[in-house]
Amino acid sequence: MTHTTASDHTEQFEARWRQVLERDKRADHEFVFAVRTTGIYCRPSCPARRPKRENVAFYTDALAAEAAGFRTCKRCLPRQAITPGDQAIAGVCRALQQAVISAERPPTAEQLAVVVKLSASRLHTLFKAAVGMTINQYTQALRSAQVRAALDKGASITDAIFAAGYSSTGHFYRRAERELGMPARRYQNKGQAMTIEYTIATCELGQLLVARSERGICAIALGDSGDELIADLLERFSNAQKIMPSDDFAEQIQQVISHIEQPGAASLNLPLDIRGTAFQRRVWQALQNIKPGQTISYRELAEQIGAPTAARAVANACGANTLAVLVPCHRVVRGDGSLSGYRWGVERKRELLKREKMK
Ligand SMILES: [Zn+2]
Structure with a gap:
């Protein structure tokens, strides 16, 4: 129970x-x-x-x-x-660790056995003796640790679960309490020790929410209802201290608006407060290198960050982006060039790409 x-x-x-x-x-x-x-x-x-x-x-x-x-x-x-003295087993540990950090599917015991030139059963025996648990239990421990790390950094529960390479949230929830020692929700930090200011503005693509922490812009969202955008933000940063927007913040919002309305017209150099797991940040960094007017598929993006088997995890990382347009996840499309979903409405994605192509 x-x-x-x-x-x-x-x-x-x-x-x-x-x-x-x-x-x-x-x-x-x-x-x-x-x-x-x-x-x-x-x-x-x-x-x-x-x-x-x-x-x-x-x-x-x-x-x-x-x-x-x-x-x-x-x-x-x-x-x-704790690191096993045995080189082969240490290598197996590193391979599993690398896969989990990159949100990739971990190699199977059979695949690992081939790499270290052991039979699968011999590998199982040596691994258990050196590490004290089975390869499966070890992978599980790494994934749970990765979920905890993502939650510690303020990720949503769903994003944290996918960042650890789980193929569904159900897999994780079935063991969440046992692995985390508490309900996943209690693990979230929600902007503790953070100060944020935020504003709703109107732009050509609808209502725009911009929020800033002491480190930089921490949220940009588009929608039809300003109230809903604010409710989302306050849920994400419920523990943060909220302050009145300052004058220089108003100036930055203007920059964000012109960047959205005329994407790529001027280079934007605003400090960003990007919060995510190491893997998500790698994806978001790669997104920032895509030029306005260009698009890329999830698979290509996965190859670009050196994780060719992680297209699904890359798509999840794109979906977890909370800085609309400035981290241009709208430039990622399906392999056949059609538009996939967009957190802020697929019509807005279409409009953003159209404006970029017209330039
Ligand atoms: Zn110590």
Whole structure:
């Protein structure tokens, strides 16, 4: 039952946290702990000062912590403790880690066995002995870590799930509580410790919402109803502090409007606050290199970022873009050139492309 799972997990967290406080050496083989504020992960016995409880996350091992974006501690060297000495097995771990980070389908045990020149059954035995879990369990741990990392960075639950290479959200939800130790929703950060200002303006493509954090423009959305756009924004950044728009912000909004109405007319150099997983950022970066008036297919885009098998994950990353037009996901079309969906309405996508082609 859900309740049992949740409380089991709270108990597990408490038990692990106690072991961390006691610097319990026996726990070194069971898990590592990571500190969100420093980005570093440690063995439970690490002599360094204890972090605050609320900043701690537990991972099954060093590779799972690294998949979630944490770096090894220079004092207790947790990576050395857990990385298998066997080169072949370490290579298998890296291959799985790489696939999960890129939101690609992880290689099967049979494929891995061919690469390391072992029989599949021999690989299974060696892997289990070195890592302490099966290849499947290991891949699962990496994916869960990746979901947690994406949620930590403010991704929506759906986006976080696809960013970890799951083929459907159902797959993830079936094990979400067990993997995360809490309902996925509680993991989201929703703009904590962030300050945002936002405005609704009218442009030729409809209602336009622009929001800015202390780092730069953090949301651009188009729609028919300003109220709906605001409701979406406030849901995404419900924990952020909202402030009155300032004068220089109004100036930036004007730049955004002229960029939307005459795309590519002038180069735009606004600071952007782009939030997403490493994979999403790679996709969004590649989008920014597509020239106005040009289009590209998801498959081509996947090839361009060096993840040729990840067309589906690339499409999801495009769909997760929250900076309309400035991160030009409207320039991605189907393989046959037809228009696929657009978060802000496929008619707007058509109109944007038409305006760019007329230039
Ligand atoms: Zn340490």
